Amino acid sequence: MGFTRRAFLQFSMAASAIAALPLMRVLAAATTKEHPMPFTLPPLPYAPTALEPHMSAKTFEFHHGKHHNAYVVKLNELIAGTEFEGAKLEDIILKTAGDASKAGIFNNAAQIWNHTFFWNSMKPSGGGKPTGELAKKIDADLGGYDKFVDAFKTAATTQFGSGWAWLVLGKDGKLVVTKTPNAETPLTSGATSLLTVDVWEHAYYIDYQNRRPDFVATFLDKLVNWEFAASNFANASVKKAA
Ligand code: FE
Secondary structure (H helix, E strand, O other), rough: HHHHHHHHHHHHHHHHHHHHOHHHHHHHHHHHOOOOOOOOOOOOOOOOOOOOOOOOOHHHHOOOOHHHHHHHHHHHHHHOOOOOOOOOOOHHHHHHHHOOOHHHHHHEEEEEEHHHHHHHEEEOOOOOOOOHHHHHHHHHHOOOHHHHHHHHHHHHOOOOEEEEEEEEEEEOOOEEEEEEEEOOHHHHHHHHEEEEEEHHHHHHHHHHHOOHHHHHHHHHHHHHHHHHHHHHHHHHHHHHHH
16 A cells, blocks of 8 residues: 555654664564564654645644544553554454454554545645546546545535545445445455545544535545555556456
8 A cells, every 4th residue: 555655664764763773673673573563653744734724733733643643552552462462553453343342452553544544645735636547437437526526525524423434446346435434444344445534523623613514625625635546546456457
């Protein structure tokens, strides 16, 4: 997945700078069973002011610095001393999905994944229409960009309470617009996520108060990172062809 490698590289650089450890020692620590590396908050892919005025630095201070970070801290607490300590985030999500006795681990792990995916679903000077193969696929599977916009807005605004709206590539190879409640993620259904918007109130209340439809419209018009979506789509196509 597109962001994973970048986030990992950013993390590696940040970790080695902060700890003043050579990268190899950091990597060795991450793979040593006796000293599993705790999860860390992935850095934003842009400055916290980069999406202003559409998403404020204040929102990032809370949403990334407090909410996203809290999921990381909590997950590390919950998995300490369990079979999940040292496991990959995606594996933790897949192994705990649907298991009520592991709901806490699932919720925090999935929220870490969803939020990192969300930050990468946006970029400065984003928004507007996709191009290339993904645009053609949206035309073919969803009836065109305008119909995608309608479907995405409907999914985002009709998700009752907290959750997420998504553009995903289903297991059947068709694009679909979908929504998930709370921490649920398309990862567990075998779909490939291309794009998401967080519609928990904490995502928009500072900048938009209760106006979720305005937030979603701005996300589509000014913030969407179609290059990220296109790279997820291209990677999924390559994986399928392999
Ligand atoms: Fe959130």
